[in-house]
Amino acid sequence: MHPATSRILLIILVAALGVVPIFAASGYTLFQLTLVVSYALSVLGMNMVTGYNGQISLGHGAFYAIGAYTTAIMMDHWDLPYWSTIPVAAVLCAITGFLIGLPALRFSGLYLALTTLALAAAVPQLLKYNAFTDWTGGVQGISVFKPEAPFGLPLNADQWLYLFSFAVALVLFILARNLAVGRIGRAMKAIRDQPLAAEAMGINLAKIKTRTFAVSAVFTGVGGSLAALAVGFVAPDSFNVLLSITLFVGMVVGGAASISGAVFGALFIQFVPNVADQISKAAPGAVYGVILIVFMFVAPAGIAGLVRRFLPTAKAPARSG
């Protein structure tokens, strides 16, 4: 297929993903899809730092929590409009991500994984910490009002939120793709594959690594922000260690170092636990584990890798990603 044709097809597909559910899906399904969008952004963030840059992070749940709490606190304490919270969440996450990226320079591989895991483990406790409870609401959490559609649009809250989240995610996905295919993306991958050679080529390792961490935190944090709006409630129990692991699972299952993989990964972490629960109430965790193992056998390069193998036309945009 001609590259131009496949590009047009891709645009039609993306537009359909954004519009069709609004008219076709029920409120509950739209809510689930909104969560998928937020997970997709978060997994994409994870993918930036781990998939493209090779820094294993098991602590991205922390950025997700920061994004979610930023939105909740701004709306609850200062009655600020929901959309204004997203850029603030992005900036806060960028700063935190950058700061965490600094010690990350000294650790690599498994040691970095453990360090970031510690971050994830600390988050629920920090949220409950007494000095912050005026802001965070402690264990009780914060309820967030669901935004209504603006300008008198004939959409209900679920429909509007899906559209809004989709638009935010679309912009960020395009940014991520441009970043990944460009000079910086190549540098990120070079650092992952051959750090010594990359450095010899004149790439500033420290600069790229810390900034990748910051960018990745922004994506994941905005994902958390959108999720807070969709769920309408944040509490420490929503952001336990398992969340970070879940995002990691989403990245690997979807396909590491792939833009579209983030979407597949998000679909997996949103829907597969529900399937597992339907199969067995006694041990949903075990069923989930089995499904995960099967996926790793069938699609060792992630779902995106599988799609690439069977759908060569998808190769052009996917490979560039």
Next chain:
Amino acid sequence: MKRRTFLTAMGGVAAAGAGVGLATPALATTVGVTKTTLKIGNTMPYSGNASSYGPIGRGDSAYWKMVNDQGGVGGRMIEFISYDDAYSPPKTVEMVRKLVEQDQVAFVFHTLGTPSNTAIRKYLNQKKVPQLFIATGADKWGDYKDFKWTMGWQPSYQVEARIYAKYILKNFPNGKIAMIYQNDDFGKDYLTGIKDGLGKAFDKMVIKVVTYETTDATVDSQVVSMKDSGADVLVTAAIPKYAAQVIRKTYDIGWKPHHFMTNVSASVGATITPAGPEKAIGVISSQYLKDPTDPEWKDDAGMNEWRAFMKKYVPNGDLTDGGYVASYGACTTMHQVLKQCGTDFSRENIIKQAANIKKEVVPVLLPGILVDTSPTDYHPIQQMQLAKWSGTTWARFGEILAS
């Protein structure tokens, strides 16, 4: 679906009352009810951190199966749907929305956890879906003014604290009280209860109040400072890990106060054994359910009923797990409400009947403890009995106390 059940309800009424009662059901919302079935849903942590509560959900499912085997309620079979929420509030919201919007349940029953129930409370109240007899001890579930569609079941932490306060007031009127509480909702509910129970005497009697965080390594220094205050009554509102520390430290520094401890930490395995059973002698806590391991209930009719149920419907269930007992109790109450509904299973009537339980005897509650509600009383259980740790077991003493 909604329309169809509505029409069914209309048809039923028209046939039965020749159109007389038409107005009432026409105004009511009847969802999840057909001529032969009634749909109920809940969420439970079958996986994740709190999966030890899973038996409660399995007990609930088994109970409704038993009800169906006995012919159902109001001519309808119960269709009970229970989803895993892994104790994660976003998952609870998702699953409860599924129950309400997709499965179209009549109401939500016995969902577990304070954060998870907080996450869905606003949604369910907006949609006017009853959220009944939920499994959490926070006091806020009794807020009938702001959240008319939400009701708890077990005695709240405040109820328990008020019972201790009244007992202290009566038996140690000149006591000097020290209190340690966990610095969160749970602990603060306790403080409120003690304040309410002591009333004006609070300022005079309570001479030391300390707190701890769940991030603290130990509470040793708090215990020492309470002893130094000269208090002779100690109230502990702590989860098992810290309650065990309080018991051990109190014993080790030779302090012998009258020690009242929340029943959250009454577990022998989680609190008493780690603290040392001999160090805990004399600690007072409270109970409202019959303890399945207590030999006193060996031949008790209520517990025999429960054991027969377990044998037939949960054959692999652990008979020492109190979760099954609590589940059976909440289900019995729900069953009673559905019986009171007659054949009108509109959401309005379900919440109306739930707020109109009159002194119901529940087989697994301690003798004398009754379930009672009214439109201005959303605390179904407000009685408990004190129990003292004897060194080997909790020995109940005195009469049933009301808050």
